[in-house]
Amino acid sequence: MELLLRNLKSVLEQGADQRGDWWRNCLGIAHTSLRPGHPAYETVKRGSVVTRVVEGSPAAAPGLQAADVVTGVNGQPVRGYADLTHVLVGVAPGERVRLTIARNGRAREVELPLGPRPQG
Numbered sequence: 001m002e003l004l005l006r007n008l009k010s011v012l013e014q015g016a017d018q019r020g021d022w023w024r025n026c027l028g029i030a031h032t033s034l035r036p037g038h039p040a041y042e043t044v045k046r047g048s049v050v051t052r053v054v055e056g057s058p059a060a061a062p063g064l065q066a067a068d069v070v071t072g073v074n075g076q077p078v079r080g081y082a083d084l085t086h087v088l089v090g091v092a093p094g095e096r097v098r099l100t101i102a103r104n105g106r107a108r109e110v111e112l113p114l115g116p117r118p119q120g
Contacts, residue, residue: 026115027088027097028057029064033080040069043105047071048084062110064101071107072100088114
């Protein structure tokens with residue numbers, strides 16, 4: 001229910017583009033919840049694993065890579081796929097987000113703007 005309300009709020013605040021399509025934000029990644037058995041699970045127990053980065057996307061610019069684990073967004077913890085998705089729902093395209101990621105056992109932060117979700 002919370003996700004539905006955030007989506008509705010986002011649609012009402014952001015409006016439609018010139019074609020009548022509703023704007024949705026986009027990092028430009030595919031991701032999945034971190035699970036036991038994944039190599040990163042040895043050092044990071046919770047997060048969302050990047051499985052693919054779209055070339056030319058907002059996530060590609062600061063160098064996100066497949067196998068990076070997103071552990072936080074704007075200071076909020078990310079325990080898995082749903083957390084990352086829920087946090088991003090309320091962020092408009094063009095707004096900047098700060099991601100905390102783990103790579104090879106080391107944490108770092110990157111900041112990037114969200115883009116509009118590609119149509120189609």
